Amino acid sequence: MESLTFRHTTKKPLPGAKPQAITGVVASGNLEVLLERVLPPDACEVAIETPITGYGPVWEAVVADFVARAEPGGIRISINDGGARPDTVSLRLLQGARLMEG
Amino acid sequence: MAIDRDALSWYEASARQRVDALLDTGSFAEFLGPEERRMSPHLPLFDLPRAFDDGVVVGRGRLDGRPVLVAAQEGRFMGGAFGEVHGAKLVGLLRAAREIKPAAVLILFDTGGVRLQEANAGETAIAETMRAIAEVRADGVPVIGLIGGRAGAYGGGGLIAGTCSRLAVSEGGRISVSGPEVIETNKGAEEFDSRDRALVWRTMGGKHRRLTGGADAFCADSVSAFREAARALIGRAPAFDLATLEAEHARLRNRLEEFGDCRDATEVWARLGVNDPDAVPAMDARAFDETVAGVGGANHDAR
Amino acid sequence: MADWRGDRQARDARLDAGRAHLAGRGKVVAAQAAVDLLEAVLRPGDRVCLEGDNQKQADCLARALSACDPGRVHDLHMVQSGIVLPEHLDVFETGIARRLDYSYSGPQGARIARMLYGGQIQLGAVHTYLELFARYFMDLTPNVALIAGVCADRDGNLYTGPNTEDTPTVVEATHFKNGVVIAQVNEIVDRVPRVDIPGDRIDFVVAADKPFYVEPLFTRDPGAMTETQILIAMMAIKGIYAEYGIRRLNHGIGFGTAAIELLLPTYGERLGLKGKIATHWALNPHPTLIPAIESGWVEQIHCFGSEVGMDRYIRARPDIFFTGSDGSLRSNRAFCQTAGLYACDMFIGATLQIDLMGHSSTVTQSRVAGFGGAPNMGSDPHGRRHPSDPWMKAGREGQVVGDPALMRGRKLVVQLVETFGDKLVPTFVERLDALELARKIGLELAPVMIYADDVTHIVTEEGIANLLLCRDADEREQAIRGVAGYTEVGRGRDRAKVEALRARGVIRRPEDLGIEPLDADRSLLAARSIKDLVHWSGGLYEPPARFRNW
Numbered sequence: 039m040e041s042l043t044f045r046h047t048t049k050k051p052l053p054g055a056k057p058q059a060i061t062g063v064v065a066s067g068n069l070e071v072l073l074e075r076v077l078p079p080d081a082c083e084v085a086i087e088t089p090i091t092g093y094g095p096v097w098e099a100v101v102a103d104f105v106a107r108a109e110p111g112g113i114r115i116s117i118n119d120g121g122a123r124p125d126t127v128s129l130r131l132l133q134g135a136r137l138m139e140g
Numbered sequence: 141m142a143i144d145r146d147a148l149s150w151y152e153a154s155a156r157q158r159v160d161a162l163l164d165t166g167s168f169a170e171f172l173g174p175e176e177r178r179m180s181p182h183l184p185l186f187d188l189p190r191a192f193d194d195g196v197v198v199g200r201g202r203l204d205g206r207p208v209l210v211a212a213q214e215g216r217f218m219g220g221a222f223g224e225v226h227g228a229k230l231v232g233l234l235r236a237a238r239e240i241k242p243a244a245v246l247i248l249f250d251t252g253g254v255r256l257q258e259a260n261a262g263e264t265a266i267a268e269t270m271r272a273i274a275e276v277r278a279d280g281v282p283v284i285g286l287i288g289g290r291a292g293a294y295g296g297g298g299l300i301a302g303t304c305s306r307l308a309v310s311e312g313g314r315i316s317v318s319g320p321e322v323i324e325t326n327k328g329a330e331e332f333d334s335r336d337r338a339l340v341w342r343t344m345g346g347k348h349r350r351l352t353g354g355a356d357a358f359c360a361d362s363v364s365a366f367r368e369a370a371r372a373l374i375g376r377a378p379a380f381d382l383a384t385l386e387a388e389h390a391r392l393r394n395r396l397e398e399f400g401d402c403r404d405a406t407e408v409w410a411r412l413g414v415n416d417p418d419a420v421p422a423m424d425a426r427a428f429d430e431t432v433a434g435v436g437g438a439n440h441d442a443r
Numbered sequence: 444m445a446d447w448r449g450d451r452q453a454r455d456a457r458l459d460a461g462r463a464h465l466a467g468r469g470k471v472v473a474a475q476a477a478v479d480l481l482e483a484v485l486r487p488g489d490r491v492c493l494e495g496d497n498q499k500q501a502d503c504l505a506r507a508l509s510a511c512d513p514g515r516v517h518d519l520h521m522v523q524s525g526i527v528l529p530e531h532l533d534v535f536e537t538g539i540a541r542r543l544d545y546s547y548s549g550p551q552g553a554r555i556a557r558m559l560y561g562g563q564i565q566l567g568a569v570h571t572y573l574e575l576f577a578r579y580f581m582d583l584t585p586n587v588a589l590i591a592g593v594c595a596d597r598d599g600n601l602y603t604g605p606n607t608e609d610t611p612t613v614v615e616a617t618h619f620k621n622g623v624v625i626a627q628v629n630e631i632v633d634r635v636p637r638v639d640i641p642g643d644r645i646d647f648v649v650a651a652d653k654p655f656y657v658e659p660l661f662t663r664d665p666g667a668m669t670e671t672q673i674l675i676a677m678m679a680i681k682g683i684y685a686e687y688g689i690r691r692l693n694h695g696i697g698f699g700t701a702a703i704e705l706l707l708p709t710y711g712e713r714l715g716l717k718g719k720i721a722t723h724w725a726l727n728p729h730p731t732l733i734p735a736i737e738s739g740w741v742e743q744i745h746c747f748g749s750e751v752g753m754d755r756y757i758r759a760r761p762d763i764f765f766t767g768s769d770g771s772l773r774s775n776r777a778f779c780q781t782a783g784l785y786a787c788d789m790f791i792g793a794t795l796q797i798d799l800m801g802h803s804s805t806v807t808q809s810r811v812a813g814f815g816g817a818p819n820m821g822s823d824p825h826g827r828r829h830p831s832d833p834w835m836k837a838g839r840e841g842q843v844v845g846d847p848a849l850m851r852g853r854k855l856v857v858q859l860v861e862t863f864g865d866k867l868v869p870t871f872v873e874r875l876d877a878l879e880l881a882r883k884i885g886l887e888l889a890p891v892m893i894y895a896d897d898v899t900h901i902v903t904e905e906g907i908a909n910l911l912l913c914r915d916a917d918e919r920e921q922a923i924r925g926v927a928g929y930t931e932v933g934r935g936r937d938r939a940k941v942e943a944l945r946a947r948g949v950i951r952r953p954e955d956l957g958i959e960p961l962d963a964d965r966s967l968l969a970a971r972s973i974k975d976l977v978h979w980s981g982g983l984y985e986p987p988a989r990f991r992n993w
Contacts, residue, residue, distance in 0.1 A: 039187055060174045063154055064191040065216040072174050072192055089189050096929050120189050123863040124929035125671050125904045132961055149971065311993050338988040345993065421993050422982060
């Protein structure tokens with residue numbers, strides 16, 4: 039297993055008031071994403087546990103693009119990965135952000 | 141956002157989606173939610189990923205305004221298999237039921253059995269769950285099993301299903317102890333070809349279980365159908381007493397005597413009085429319900 | 444003095460030798476005598492076509508051939524569409540066969556690569572279907588053809604059944620050039636349902652020990668379709684089908700195109716595209732097209748072959764499919780490939796690898812999968828002379844220089860891929876594995892499935908790259924990098940250049956097309972399971988057991 043953590047500063051907090059949300063399932067090619075509104079409004083942290091090692095730069099790029107797009111300030115994101123492809127990761131992150139806004 | 145219970149496929153939905161849509165809207169409150177991070181202590185040893193809820197969602201909610209406790213297995217995480225935490229959450233829920241006395245405990249099965257990586261804990265959990273169900277039922281709380289996920293109710297899950305007050309199953313749902321591949325490995329493909337999925341389903345699938353009285357309600361593959369079945373079955377739960385036990389033993393003994401020599405499920409169905417057994421797999425839920433109504437044996441009150 | 448009838452006399456001698464193994468009346472030979480028959484008819488060094496492609500297999504005859512005595516039957520030159528069954532390669536291990544010209548090897552791709560590398564096979568070339576068929580009439584005419592049909596009468600009149608496929612082409616080339624045709628059939632009947640091959644072209648009929656095998660190659664379970672595939676399908680429909688008004692087309696066999704088929708009656712309907720796109724098809728009877736057919740989208744379909752379980756449905760829809768007077772499907776690979784090449788305005792399909800220029804290949808380092816028909820469909824036919832709106836629009840987009848009065852159109856050749864394949868293998872690469880494989884096993888020509896100059900669009904979950912609009916090699920490379928997602932190729936993009944291409948519409952993201960990625964949901968699929976397809980078909984579709992969960 040490989041653990042990765044990425045911290046970003048955001049310009050604004052993620053809209054909405056929902057304290058937490060979870061989406062996805064830990065299965066082959068899939069992942070679960072837990073979002074918790076527990077950080078200062080300009081901070082975002084993404085912690086990943088993955089069984090596939092050596093993809094740090096890909097995760098970094100996927101997370102950076104997500105943060106730039108969603109501006110998820112105040113959110114701690116925890117991921118249990120089942121070997122998902124980057125496009126699936128992006129999709130789940132966006133789904134999670136939408137759940138928190140709803 | 142309101143969920144369309146009619147449109148949501150039980151087979152495709154996740155454990156969380158099933159629970160949310162099954163219960164009265166917004167009524168579900170989870171125990172030991174994902175934020176508690178009660179994950180398997182064993183899986184990291186095998187370099188396997190964990191799930192925040194260890195593959196089972198437990199909590200309380202309302203069904204038609206009546207309080208229920210509910211557990212839902214996630215069939216896509218490790219095949220919904222029982223591990224230590226997973227099992228403890230289910231056992232704990234059942235024990236809580238003895239104090240809370242809800243209108244029912246609903247178990248949304250979706251499991252291949254016991255997780256190999258934590259087999260001892262998983263096997264123990266199966267035994268503890270069966271005992272807990274017996275105690276809950278003895279206290280007068282019905283335990284209703286709902287089976288329609290991709291993993292079915294296999295292994296220890298099949299055993300636990302056998303101890304429930306009532307079972308509802310859909311066509312995609314399967315109930316058995318040994319899985320198709322296990323049977324083929326032990327007995328050969330001539331005895332049971334696990335790749336012949338039509339054979340697998342007519343031997344272990346929802347329709348066969350319903351026709352032979354192994355399940356008490358048959359549902360179309362929608363959350364609304366399972367919700368309807370759960371409501372109905374709570375009202376039809378049998379007493380948990382010696383008479384029920386003896387009646388159930390009699391049912392099983394009769395079943396063996398009547399069908400023990402059949403070589404295929406279609407022979408069983410023919411002997412039950414189904415006019416065109418070969419047509420059964422293709423029937424929709426309505427046509428199948430009519431077929432069930434026309435045969436004896438399917439509606440047996442014991443359990 | 445020249446002997447103008449030597450081949451004819453040799454053929455008569457083969458027939459005489461074979462007749463010793465007839466079982467009573469007519470041309471019928473028992474399955475048990477098949478080996479004797481082949482040993483009597485075949486000569487060392489013969490060119491032999493053993494029928495088999497990506498679907499039906501003359502498997503009884505394949506087993507018989509592999510059981511022949513290599514002392515009597517050896518050094519054959521196999522000229523056949525498909526290397527699919529183990530027996531197809533066993534004959535090269537025993538020396539029964541030595542040379543090979545073929546087209547498709549699917550499941551035997553890894554073993555054929557090993558045997559090529561080990562020198563057990565002398566390879567002529569890996570062809571596309573149409574060019575192999577063409578060579579049957581030019582320089583690879585078979586001496587003996589071993590073919591498969593559903594049933595025959597004692598005179599050899601042959602009913603191929605819905606999987607007609609290659610049979611008419613193979614028989615045409617063999618019979619009319621002094622060759623011997625041996626057909627295996629599932630059943631000998633008094634009267635065939637229809638005559639697909641007249642009896643005078645069939646020399647021997649082997650009553651097979653079991654029905655010939657057909658692979659359900661074109662069945663895609665909607666239950667396995669992912670949100671990403673649905674997103675890609677939405678972009679293709681809105682950004683390509685609708686944009687160009689594609690009515691005549693061919694689909695590949697991947698999940699992406701199957702998702703498109705399932706989105707036509709839902710997403711396509713919502714966009715108001717019914718009747719405007721996807722009306723005429725060169726396509727096998729894909730079960731996933733049933734909802735679109737039932738919803739009135741499809742006018743007609745011509746098929747290469749059939750598909751397991753679709754026969755009853757096809758019989759009930761003669762307005763859509765080509766059927767015989769008996770009611771069953773008549774397929775024909777050669778004609779359908781020709782239709783795909785010349786009469787379709789678009790081919791859209793998946794591939795395993797795409798390089799920086801847009802060359803694509805399904806070869807991996809250890810597998811030679813062959814081509815099948817994709818390059819016939821996935822190429823711009825320079826011999827085309829009839830205009831159509833999509834063809835002319837693509838031609839205008841691609842024309843950079845020259846006299847507009849001399850412009851010709853372009854066929855759309857669309858690659859529909861996810862940026863990563865199974866096990867996180869990237870689809871986009873700097874260099875195709877095919878090149879390394881060609882070097883390793885000494886192929887003169889690298890096995891490129893579709894050459895870059897034929898590809899017009901690449902669609903991934905990240906967007907659509909319109910290569911027609913690229914004006915130089917650098918733009919083309921950045922357009923490809925710009926849809927390559929998080930692969931190394933994708934992360935190596937020049938962001939400024941990619942944004943400039945996007946501004947020009949060379950790259951279009953989902954949001955540029957008005958598509959919200961989070962809307963890409965399985966509830967959009969007209970069928971979410973094989974059972975749903977059965978319901979759509981009114982119970983006429985009978986899926987094989989392996990696809991059932993009821």
